[in-house]
Amino acid sequence: xxxxxxxxxxxxxxxxxxxxxxxxxxxxxxxxxxxxxxxxxxxxxxxxxxxxxxxxxxxxxxxxxxxxxxxxxxxxxxxxxxxxxxxxxxxxxxxxxxxxxxxxxxxxxxxxxxxxxxxxxxxxxxxxxxxxxxxxxxxxxxxxxxxxxxxxxxxxxxxxxxxxxxxxxxxxxxx
Numbered sequence: 001x002x003x004x005x006x007x008x009x010x011x012x013x014x015x016x017x018x019x020x021x022x023x024x025x026x027x028x029x030x031x032x033x034x035x036x037x038x039x040x041x042x043x044x045x046x047x048x049x050x051x052x053x054x055x056x057x058x059x060x061x062x063x064x065x066x067x068x069x070x071x072x073x074x075x076x077x078x079x080x081x082x083x084x085x086x087x088x089x090x091x092x093x094x095x096x097x098x099x100x101x102x103x104x105x106x107x108x109x110x111x112x113x114x115x116x117x118x119x120x121x122x123x124x125x126x127x128x129x130x131x132x133x134x135x136x137x138x139x140x141x142x143x144x145x146x147x148x149x150x151x152x153x154x155x156x157x158x159x160x161x162x163x164x165x166x167x168x169x170x171x172x173x174x175x
């Protein structure tokens with residue numbers, strides 16, 4: 001009787017172990033498919049580098065935590081709703097551009113990928129989160145280092161646009 005009982009116990013433990021493994025796999029699969037936000041950000045004072053990330057936490061909270069690390073404004077270049085699984089596919093495509101600490105140097109190939117291949121819910125994110133993010137977060141399309149940070153002599157039409165207070169072509173292009 002003792003041997004039968006221990007055989008049943010072993011069988012019950014195997015079944016319980018399989019259930020625990022299946023539950024763990026299910027929890028992992030649910031976490032993997034949980035909806036969140038993917039984003040590309042950069043500092044307003046440096047248009048040469050960007051950083052990509054993903055969060056299932058509060059998106060404004062992540063941006064606020066990020067902005068605490070610099071006196072400069074954080075610029076949300078692009079934001080989109082995605083799952084962890086889909087973001088990891090995008091992260092694979094971004095790997096060739098990644099330098100130190102996950103920051104990426106802005107190069108034409110990266111710009112093209114971000115503009116053309118990434119989904120974009122930036123306007124939705126801006127309208128949903130701008131108020132809770134405050135003034136430390138800027139919501140604008142890509143900063144162009146060559147045009148934003150190196151003073152260029154203004155042509156007559158550019159001077160005229162500036163004089164009239166029109167937004168630059170870069171900033172008015174939207175997301």
